Amino acid sequence: ARSAPARTVVLKVPAYSVSGGRFEARALVASPHDHASPSTFRFAAVCSAGLGKNHVKFWEYDASEKTMTNARATFGKKPTAGVNSCAFAEEGTSLLCGDNGQLYVFDGSACRCCGLLAETAASSVGCVVFFRESETYEFVAATSDGDVVLGRVSEDAPPEPGRKRRVGVRPQVL
Numbered sequence: 001a002r003s004a005p006a007r008t009v010v011l012k013v014p015a016y017s018v019s020g021g022r023f024e025a026r027a028l029v030a031s032p033h034d035h036a037s038p039s040t041f042r043f044a045a046v047c048s049a050g051l052g053k054n055h056v057k058f059w060e061y062d063a064s065e066k067t068m069t070n071a072r073a074t075f076g077k078k079p080t081a082g083v084n085s086c087a088f089a090e091e092g093t094s095l096l097c098g099d100n101g102q103l104y105v106f107d108g109s110a111c112r113c114c115g116l117l118a119e120t121a122a123s124s125v126g127c128v129v130f131f132r133e134s135e136t137y138e139f140v141a142a143t144s145d146g147d148v149v150l151g152r153v154s155e156d157a158p159p160e161p162g163r164k165r166r167v168g169v170r171p172q173v174l
Contacts, residue, residue: 031088039064044086044094056083056096058109071109078102078114085127087139089153095139097125103141105153117151118143 031042041061056073073083073096080098087095089105093112096104101118103125104111117125123145130139138152 027085029086029088029094031094042088044088046083046086056086058094058106073106074110075104076111080104082124084124087128087130089130089138095128095130095141095153097128097141099124101125101143103128103139103151113153117141117149118145118147 027046029044029046031044039062041063043059045057045059047055047057057070058073059068059070061068078100080100080102082099083096084099085097089095092108094106096106098104098114101116101123102114103117104114106112123143126142126144128139128141131137136152137150140148140150142148
């Protein structure tokens with residue numbers, strides 16, 4: 001059980017900068033999941049890089065060592081120009097919403113897989129929430145074409161429309 005803080009700390013200057021002052025920080029998402037050490041705190045920063053582009057950095061603060069580390073998200077073969085939202089799924093895993101209609105699954109800072117959630121190519125995935133209360137569903141996501149989809153990250157997901165079945169893990173809309 002956690003106790004109330006012994007004192008309130010007011011920071012008058014930034015302790016760390018998530019964007020280096022060059023980019024606007026659009027969103028911060030904290031990981032609610034337990035970590036190997038109770039003194040660590042993980043979060044993701046979605047920063048605007050201008051011209052409709054942005055980037056994501058995953059951060060980890062270790063209170064016992066008083067250190068903060070970060071790693072920039074690496075998208076791989078299907079990059080997106082913009083990330084609209086991020087949600088932490090489970091230890092070390094996060095879900096990122098792309099403006100290209102893809103939902104990206106990350107392990108650490110590297111993209112493990114992605115899947116198309118939006119019906120039309122011009123649609124984007126606006127936000128996603130991960131939950132573990134159901135054996136059937138793992139996430140709910142909203143797209144810019146007005147759909148709300150329930151899904152899971154699955155190894156036996158059916159192929160995307162017009163594509164061959166691929167082996168591997170990817171988001172699956174149910």
